[in-house]
Amino acid sequence: MPFDVFSIIISSLIIFISIYPFYYILVLSLNEGMDTRMGGVYFWPRAFTLENYTQILNDAKWLNGLLISVLRATIGTVISVFFTSIFAYAISPSWLRFRKFYRGWLIVAMYVSGGLIPTYMVFTAIKITNSFLIYIVPSALDYFFVLIFLTYYRTIPPSLREATLIDGASESRVFFDVILRISTPILATYALFSAVTQWNSYFDAVIYVHRQELRPLAYLLVEVLNRSNTSQFSPYGNAASFTTQSLQMACVIIAIAPIVALYPFLQKYFSKGIMLGAVKE
Amino acid sequence: MKKKSLFQEIWSQKFFHFWALLGVIFVFVISYASTFGLVIAFKNYNIADGLAGMFAGPWVGFKHFSDFFIDANFVRILRNTLVLSGLKLLFSFPMPVLLAIFLTEMRFDRLRRFSQTVSYLPHFVSWVVVASIVQVFFNSMSSGLINSMLLQIGAIDNAISFLTDPRAFWALAVLSDAWKESGWWAIIFIAAIASIDPGLYEAASIDGASRMQRIWHITLPGISHSIGVVLIISLGNIFTGGMSGSNFDQSFLMGNNMVLDASEIIPTYVYKMGILAGRYSYATAIGMFQAAISLIFIFGANYFSGKLQGQDEGLLL
Numbered sequence: 043m044p045f046d047v048f049s050i051i052i053s054s055l056i057i058f059i060s061i062y063p064f065y066y067i068l069v070l071s072l073n074e075g076m077d078t079r080m081g082g083v084y085f086w087p088r089a090f091t092l093e094n095y096t097q098i099l100n101d102a103k104w105l106n107g108l109l110i111s112v113l114r115a116t117i118g119t120v121i122s123v124f125f126t127s128i129f130a131y132a133i134s135p136s137w138l139r140f141r142k143f144y145r146g147w148l149i150v151a152m153y154v155s156g157g158l159i160p161t162y163m164v165f166t167a168i169k170i171t172n173s174f175l176i177y178i179v180p181s182a183l184d185y186f187f188v189l190i191f192l193t194y195y196r197t198i199p200p201s202l203r204e205a206t207l208i209d210g211a212s213e214s215r216v217f218f219d220v221i222l223r224i225s226t227p228i229l230a231t232y233a234l235f236s237a238v239t240q241w242n243s244y245f246d247a248v249i250y251v252h253r254q255e256l257r258p259l260a261y262l263l264v265e266v267l268n269r270s271n272t273s274q275f276s277p278y279g280n281a282a283s284f285t286t287q288s289l290q291m292a293c294v295i296i297a298i299a300p301i302v303a304l305y306p307f308l309q310k311y312f313s314k315g316i317m318l319g320a321v322k323e
Numbered sequence: 324m325k326k327k328s329l330f331q332e333i334w335s336q337k338f339f340h341f342w343a344l345l346g347v348i349f350v351f352v353i354s355y356a357s358t359f360g361l362v363i364a365f366k367n368y369n370i371a372d373g374l375a376g377m378f379a380g381p382w383v384g385f386k387h388f389s390d391f392f393i394d395a396n397f398v399r400i401l402r403n404t405l406v407l408s409g410l411k412l413l414f415s416f417p418m419p420v421l422l423a424i425f426l427t428e429m430r431f432d433r434l435r436r437f438s439q440t441v442s443y444l445p446h447f448v449s450w451v452v453v454a455s456i457v458q459v460f461f462n463s464m465s466s467g468l469i470n471s472m473l474l475q476i477g478a479i480d481n482a483i484s485f486l487t488d489p490r491a492f493w494a495l496a497v498l499s500d501a502w503k504e505s506g507w508w509a510i511i512f513i514a515a516i517a518s519i520d521p522g523l524y525e526a527a528s529i530d531g532a533s534r535m536q537r538i539w540h541i542t543l544p545g546i547s548h549s550i551g552v553v554l555i556i557s558l559g560n561i562f563t564g565g566m567s568g569s570n571f572d573q574s575f576l577m578g579n580n581m582v583l584d585a586s587e588i589i590p591t592y593v594y595k596m597g598i599l600a601g602r603y604s605y606a607t608a609i610g611m612f613q614a615a616i617s618l619i620f621i622f623g624a625n626y627f628s629g630k631l632q633g634q635d636e637g638l639l640l
Binding site: 045046049050052053056057059060061063064066067070078079080081082083084125128129131132133135138139140144147148151154155156157158159160161162163164167168179180182183185212213214217238241242243244245249260263264266267268287290291294297298301302305308309 | 329332336338341342343346347349350352353354355356357358359360361363373374377426428429430434435437440441442443444445448449450451454455456458459464468470471472474475502506534575576579593594597598603606607610611614
């Protein structure tokens with residue numbers, strides 16, 4: 043079958059195109075910077091070294107960036123998962139007073155924004171800029187995921203809450219002991235989404251943060267990116283700029299590593315997650 | 324049972340109202356409060372006056388808007404915005420559809436599943452990572468991957484400056500966008516194809532339809548609704564870069580002073596004018612202009628999608 047031959051070629055091409063760029067970065071990160079400069083390194087390190095990694099892991103600035111990224115991905119995610127899930131639960135009961143108002147308030151907010159500058163002014167006014175709070179406060183409630191949580195809670199029979207209340211539990215016990223426990227799939231989906239978003243974010247650090255010790259890994263990568271952009275202009279630049287590149291490669295690998303490690307979970311939960319957004323209400 | 328008063332009813336639901344109100348306050352501060360800041364688009368706002376100055380400053384009407392229209396950069400950044408989004412609509416929009424059709428047509432289950440799984444790995448990495456990859460692949464030194472290869476096979480004599488050529492910027496932007504997001508959007512189309520009645524394919528096979536005929540007459544009509552929805556989302560994002568909204572990240576990370584002619588777009592200009600140059604009123608006016616046009620685009624696209632289907636209601640809203 044000619045189509046079978048064609049499909050094997052094309053699918054191999056898809057796999058190669060998707061993976062090779064990451065693999066190439068890995069190869070360069072394991073190759074001596076000065077050697078890479080001569081070109082011709084494609085599939086394996088020619089002058090193998092771990093120096094790029096040891097350099098980075100001994101640099102206080104990079105370690106600090108890594109720490110900030112880990113902190114925002116963990117603390118930010120825990121807070122956001124908690125607030126998003128409990129807010130969605132609080133506005134979910136069909137018998138709740140003002141239910142329509144709460145929902146409408148949220149949905150309109152998804153389409154309304156003052157834009158970059160007015161938002162900047164508000165964040166400055168409530169004093170969350172130039173502090174770790176800028177990473178966790180604005181993302182504490184994800185509007186889109188509130189809607190997804192609402193859809194999920196709708197599938198939980200109301201009798202579950204009533205039965206638990208009759209057993210003498212309080213409303214908060216119902217939420218923490220019963221509702222959260224049976225919402226694990228959606229909680230995991232949102233936790234993954236939030237952690238990846240936090241880990242990848244750089245622009246909030248660009249606009250709102252000026253203190254070096256608060257800058258996350260992604261921001262430091264932007265800095266290196268800009269530095270090696272300008273070093274493009276001197277093809278025969280000094281050796282240091284090339285070392286910059288091999289260090290940059292090691293940083294990129296460090297930035298990708300958690301995503302790849304989480305990938306089996308990401309693809310399991312998210313291939314379903316994207317569909318939720320595609321369905322017309 | 325006696326009917327409860329409103330207060331008693333709310334009190335009995337206090338757990339719910341407590342968290343709901345906390346959320347309402349949060350949404351107000353984070354989202355709605357900034358809309359009041361839009362008034363500075365019609366004023367001469369001075370940063371030194373703080374938040375109060377927002378309402379105190381002198382009114383100037385549409386001065387900042389007309390300033391923008393005669394701004395020396397206006398035509399250029401509007402062109403770049405539309406060209407980048409237009410090119411993405413043209414090239415990176417059909418990619419996921421083709422990918423989905425190909426993957427559902429092929430046999431070899433495990434190979435197919437593996438290709439699909441790796442195809443959306445790039446979606447999850449940051450644009451900073453993608454920009455770094457683009458830089459390493461296309462850098463103008465002879466050690467840049469593409470230049471190194473072209474030099475080695477003798478296709479060129481001198482390294483090409485991809486990253487500092489304004490025309491190459493558009494190509495790289497579309498290419499990297501398609502690479503990062505095609506696999507992700509293909510998920511939607513694959514699901515849509517999976518929901519087509521398999522009986523249609525069987526009937527077509529019995530009637531002797533070729534593979535291309537089946538794709539053309541069954542698969543494509545079967546996923547036209549999904550294509551329409553994604554197209555409307557893309558049109559609504561006409562200023563931010565099509566379905567994945569990647570314009571800002573790309574111009575911010577992959578742009579440099581040498582390619583500014585091709586990479587400067589409205590959102591990066593807002594950032595430069597506002598955050599970097601401190602022209603708050605002017606930047607807010609530009610942002611507002613963009614938001615207004617986007618709104619027209621999304622409602623327009625939605626309206627026409629309804630008309631095309633002969634319905635009163637659009638596909639999306």
